[in-house]
Amino acid sequence: MKLSKDFIRSLILDLKVSTSTAKKELLINFRYSLWVIFWAVMPVFWLTPMIFQGEALIGGRSSSSFATLAGNADFITFNIIGSSLYAYVMSALWGMGLSLRREQWSGTLETVMVSPCNKFFILLGKAISDSVLTTFYAIVQFILASLLFGARIKLENLTYAILVLLLMVFALYGVGFLLSGIILMYKEPGALLNFVNTFISIICPVNYPLKALVFVFESLGYYLLLIGLLFPLTPALEAIRTFLLPSFDPLISTTLALFYLIVVSIILLIAGTFLFNYVEKRVRRSGVLGTY
Amino acid sequence: MNVLNELKVILAVTKKELKLYLRYPVWVLFDALMPLLWVLSSIIYSKALVGSSYSIHLATLATTGDYVSFIVVGMIVSSFAFSTLWGMSYALRGEQWSGTLETTFLAPCSRFSILLGKALSSMLTTSLWVVLQLIVSTLIFNLNVRLINLPIALFLLLIALPSFLGIGFSLAGIVLEFKEHSAFVNFLTALFSLLLPISYPLVVLPPFLRYFSYLLPPTYAIEGMRNVLILDSSLSELINLILPLIFFDIFWLLLGSLVFLAEEKRVMKKGTLGYY
Known part of the structure; x- marks a missing residue:
């Protein structure tokens, strides 16, 4: 009984660490209001050329080839959903992945690491603040893009789509924890993150249906498709598009996508936590925590 | 000003920049791969939309x-424009990060020679990645460009370069004053990606956006390069694109130099050159 009381008390304290970290991160972010506006608006600038390119190629918003590959011919709504959700991947990579590196840049990493708390909860706090910010960015992006180009979605299924999105966010937390550990160990991650970022946008169905990989690369496309399926963004996009896009034909069933997202979230969260704890101990022991 | 000495400065800066660049092989690998991935992504998207290789x-x-040819040629020319944007804006910011900006500014040579040396090094590396882009696109997607017209295409690029450099000079000046360059250049890159063909x-752009496109020199360079490499146009047929390019060369070189000199004078007077 005593044990469980102690456990609860310690958990409450740990969660306080997370909430204060999240609060601090949000405060810092909103102190740079131009950056907040930049990240909210810029994805629309990246999306717009894709839409103009599509219009130049097919002369409207409906593509029969897209319909063959994805069931849905409306490439504009397909793209708006894809790029809004892609914001979460960017956040996992550039936000959470870089969160400890940023402490290093500010010269506060050592102070943070000697604080008397479980460091995992600091990371969790950073993940929470990133999720709040990214959700804000994704909503702004979706609204702006819908106003400019008109998204045609099944609004009645929005709640289901949000539930899938939450599952994807948990899985991406795991990716973020893994990256934090790797970056803590190897320091400068710019080139790696840029590459991973672009590679994910190619093998996951952000701008085009998954089947397009097979359509373009034939047998090699199957391997790329399989790699793409492993990343949590793909099943999440497949399930969310099934809920939101009329007549969307997913490559994997929604049940399978949800099951995979749950399993992969658990695996990634456990692996991420273990790796982070391991790296934390290793950099402390080798004395390279503060090395730049 | 001794021209020969200034040329030596340009070459020395280019050599130094290339040496520094090659010391980070992961970044070199990244720079080589990324343009290929962007082309790849754009072509998969196009093929998914069109369903064949002809729209x-x-x-x-x-x-x-x-x-495929349309997009690859567009991306090649824009690579040079973007590399100037990033290269020139980062040129002085990088010196600031390394703590060498004040020392560089004390060197008894023209600042423009230093900037040109930095621009030349980024142009050289960009050229290398562009060649790689051309080879891979030809092998994978059967790129269909008239290689026999390559000398005319290079000539066109040479006409366009001074205007790119002029834009770069003004950016370098702005960075001197405002320091942090990445948000601004990121915004400019995204804006250029939207406005350039x-x-x-x-014609797919809304008319009011098209006016802005015509104010950007890379627009004419891209159109010209497409005419030469895809449509087999001769140099005389491109006169309506070359004349605006020459105008923009003069305009941007003058404006860029004036902006840079004014900003340089201002930060020197304010004593904020070394501010981070």
Whole structure:
């Protein structure tokens, strides 16, 4: 009984660490209001050329080839959903992945690491603040893009789509924890993150249906498709598009996508936590925590 | 000002920059791979939309339906424009990060020679990645460009370069004053990607945006390069694109130099050159 009381008390304290970290991160972010506006608006600038390119190629918003590959011919709504959700991947990579590196840049990493708390909860706090910010960015992006180009979605299924999105966010937390550990160990991650970022946008169905990989690369496309399926963004996009896009034909069933997202979230969260704890101990022991 | 000495400065800075660049092999690998991935992504997207390698609608808008060549040529020219944007804005910011900006500014040579040396090094590396882009696109997507017209294309690029450099000079000046360059250049890159006819012809842009496109020199360079490499146009047929390019060369070189000199004078007077 005593044990469980102690456990609860310690958990409450740990969660306080997370909430204060999240609060601090949000405060810092909103102190740079131009950056907040930049990240909210810029994805629309990246999306717009894709839409103009599509219009130049097919002369409207409906593509029969897209319909063959994805069931849905409306490439504009397909793209708006894809790029809004892609914001979460960017956040996992550039936000959470870089969160400890940023402490290093500010010269506060050592102070943070000697604080008397479980460091995992600091990371969790950073993940929470990133999720709040990214959700804000994704909503702004979706609204702006819908106003400019008109998204045609099944609004009645929005709640289901949000539930899938939450599952994807948990899985991406795991990716973020893994990256934090790797970056803590190897320091400068710019080139790696840029590459991973672009590679994910190619093998996951952000701008085009998954089947397009097979359509373009034939047998090699199957391997790329399989790699793409492993990343949590793909099943999440497949399930969310099934809920939101009329007549969307997913490559994997929604049940399978949800099951995979749950399993992969658990695996990634456990692996991420273990790796982070391991790296934390290793950099402390080798004395390279503060090395730049 | 001794021209020969200034040329030596340009070459020395280029050599130094290339040496520094090659010391980070992961970044070199990244720079080589990324343009390929961007081309790849754009072509997969196009093929998913069109369903074949020929777009009838693009043919009505741009006199060619071969979207692979259309996109690859657009991306190649824009690579040079973007590399100038990033290279020139980072040129002085990088010196600031390394703590060498004040020392560099004390060197008894023209600041423009230093900037030109930095621009030349980024142009050289960009050229290398562009060649790689051309080879891979030809091998994978059967790129169909008239290689025999390559000398004319290079000549056109040479006409366009001074205007790119002029834009770069003004950016370098702005960075001197405002320091942090990445948000601004990121914004400019995104704006250029939207306004330039990289992966679509200008006619698909709303008319009010098209006016802004015509103010950007890379627009004429991209159009000219497409005419030469895809449509087999001769140099005389490109005169309506070359004349605006020459105008923009003069305009941007003058404006860029004035902006840079004014900003340099201002930060020197304020004593904020070394501010981080």
